Amino acid sequence: MNTAPVVPAVTTSPSASFLLWLLLLVPLLGGIAVAFLRDAKTAKLAALGIALLEFVLVIPTWIAYDPAGSRIQLSSSMDWIPNFGVHLALGVDGISLVMIALIGLLMPIVIGSSWADKLPEGRSVGGFYALLLVMQAGMIGVFAATDVFLFYVFFEAVLVPMYFLIGRFGGPRRQYAAVKFFLYSLLGGLIMLGSVIGLYVVSGDKLGSGTLDWATLTTVISQESQATQTWLFLGFFVAFAIKAPLVPLHTWLPDAAAEAPVGVGVLLVGILDKIGTYGFLRYCLPMFPAASKDLAPLVLVLGVAGLLYGALLATGQNDMKRFVAYTSIAHFGFIAVGIFAFSSQSVSGAVLYMFNHGLSTGMLFLVVGMVIARGGSTLISDYGGMAKLTPLLGGLFLVAGLAGLSLPGTNSFVSEFLVLIGAYPSRPVFAILATIGMILAALYVLWAYQRIMHGPVRGDALLGALKGPGAVAAPETATRQGIKDLDAREIAVLTPLVVLIIVLGFYPAPILDVIGPSVEATLHSVIPLGGN
């Protein structure tokens, strides 16, 4: 791999750089406007309109990005706080572009899926969608920022809407979950702040005046001594490991995902957690190559531990949302292994997995939400034989599950396969352990599917819905009243996901082409030091 330049070149292309600002401002201003809409229906329609507009804006951005071009594109920059050399600087590389596309894609789906949600009493519909849109703006900002300070601001700012979304609109233990989520993330953020300040001070010592410009920092900090790099690396790493989340910093995710409304949960596991793995790629590897190489075994151990531990706990879960959260922890372990195996296949696979995981786990979360909306219970043991009542929902549950266990022909298979073949030459032990994780994935997905969908119709959630409270009817005589199959809105929400899962399973090239050069450039900062 000798094509990528060592020093990332940033080009300013004013022609299309306004697109990123639009992507940032449309949901932000739209969200603020939606907050003032009193009528529920209007608020929903406005939010959906803004989310669709955002998706439409992603398309020209995708086209304007030239994979063969420079490292950071569509970039623009203006002074913000000159005292610290802080800029309002936006730009994308292939990795962040793919993540922004995922946000643009998932947001209308999330809004569509939340359409019929019953909010807790006294909560305003406008407020819910406003928070969703503001969070979308924050997430776009996280992925588009090319100034470390700006990145940090978005990184922290995303917490606030998420905190209110869980705490105000979530399930029975929402307060506990919201506070736990916020404190974990804030602690990680503050530790990272130490490193951000450290970057500023170290670059000030080197350059005369400190800067927080990402491109400058990658060239300056990567030349620093091992010890400096290690300390700064650890600050970023802890924050990202909490966000991702890696075992043992994962305990907030099951609580947060279980209590969050379904749509919010999709964003949480589908996008917000990716900030962690994205941070590894964008910040840890290029800025601290020596430390990354040094500590790679540690991260690999955490990754493998996460993917096995997450899989085992997912198998044992009785709560469906927690089940999805634990499968997600397992997948993040996989992504971490892919990133820190430092081969171009494994990192490409990991980035592709970041995108695919948003689709497959997002869909699984949505389908689980639809099951819960019908049965009124989140416990797997309250269900059984549901596919008899809702064959379409059962079938789509299976599709989402199979994508989650990486069946060949689904999108996740490509990414997991790339991670494994990329990791095997340099890290055979970890690759083999990760394969065990894949086998466990088949176990937990199929077992959950079987318990919920197959066999005779049983369980309190279904029988209760069939016959009213206290019914103990023989399931074969049960009628279909009470439990209906998917309606048109739900089919519309799931269709794009199903299509993408299958298309990308056979033809992942559109994504791989975009991320390829950026992955090479990221790896190039680590490999020349004599790694694998």
Place this chain on the structure above:
Amino acid sequence: MLATVLTAQPVPPADKLSAPAIDYGAIMPVLIVLGAACVGVLVEAFLPKHQRWPVQVVLSLATLAGAGIAMAVYLGDESTPKNGVITLAGTLAVDRPALFLWGTLLVLTLGALLLIADRSVEPGGAFVAEAAIRPGTIQDRAQVAGTGMQTEVFPLTLFALGGMMVFTSANDLLTMFIALEVLSLPLYLMCGLARRRRLLSQEAAVKYFLLGAFASAFFLYGLALLYGYAGSVKLADISNAAAGTDRSDALLFGGLGLLVVGLLFKASVGPFHTWTPDVYQGAPTPITAFMAACTKVAAFGGMLRVLQVGFESTSWEWRGVLWGVAIVSMVIGAVLGLTQTDVKRMIAYSSIAHAGFLLIGSIALTDQGLSGTLFYLLTYGFTTLAAFGVISLVRNADGEATHLSQWAGLAKRSPVTAAVFTFILLALAGIPLTSGFVGKFVIFSAALQDGMAPLVVIALIASAVAAFFYLRVIVLMYFSEPAADGPSVTVPGAFTTASITLGVIATLVLGVLPAFALDWAGSGTFAFQ
């Protein structure tokens, strides 16, 4: 050196005694404030009762405006020296940091005065009709129901402000001590003037007075020892004396230690913080706001000058001790704040934690440390001012409802108040896009530059712990169901609204576009003479 200083000013014959040169332009803001305070006392003496309140309010606000204009004129004057002037026979140093602190004090006092002047939130204002009324008596109940008020609080505020301004620009320790007393005595008095909960208020005043008197004594004793060491009370002379002599260090560090205890007490830095929660809780809320914002600014302004001008050359010796003090303060503030059930006490413990952060900036003896601490003082003052402004609004039949359980479900009944308070709490926690974040960034980067990485790490962890109790209030306001007989939020009058708005807008602006204020804070260093 000793000999020269002691003999430097031989007593001249009476006919040759000449007045020292005074740069009136430089000290005009202080003169205006102290002069107006004297006029305010005369107003109390000669005007009939019903005319005093409007006259005092207009006089006080005009004073602040006048002092601000005088400062702007002085700064705008081309002939004003950039590195400051020393005037009044070397007792006052009007340099850039002093002017920044004066500006900060004037603006924050404006906010506090607006709270003090408000008579719509509590009919008649937050102050007792006659301070001499004994709690629990018939007269006391009558004054609670009435609208009379001790308007002496306005001149007292101006005296305290004048003292604070002198304190931050005092170039010698004796002037500093006098300024300390001028700023403290009115505060002791004002703490005991609450209209409701008189006993609590009086207890706060007595506690503050007794402990404050001890702290003043410490300061004075330290001053005496330092005079014994250097033969001068001027900070620059002490610094010169300490550089490269073989005099006994016991006097120097004994003196410094006692002096700093006095300063740390005023700044409510742990472990010298014990008065803070009680006084913040017992004092009338507008006075708490004034103390939390302005006393902090004055105390740290004085501390910065003492440490940077007087003791920079010996920093190796004493900095380790202040490291420890900063850690203790942050830990006490963050950990004990977790256990509080009263919102005023909670903010008090938060202020102790913030004092620890400020101390980190103060002991980073660099230009960045100075400008960072100055900036942090500005941001913290505005935020805490707005916080107490909001606290004064949440009331039930007995006055302010400060118990946290009474704040449950506040967002449902008054979403705007809850949103404003949430923003303030996020600023105190240091979330980006608020001034609290930029303040933390400047202080911690200065500390890191000056080689205090472990302290920064501890400070970040303390911030995370402190965030928990701020979050708890947000949880209560937003996620809990309101209590059946909970307090109601008073619709604030123009004065309180203006004050809260000032605090919130400043918190937002300094968080989003802090460059201009950072430029001001970094525009110069202390004059050394």
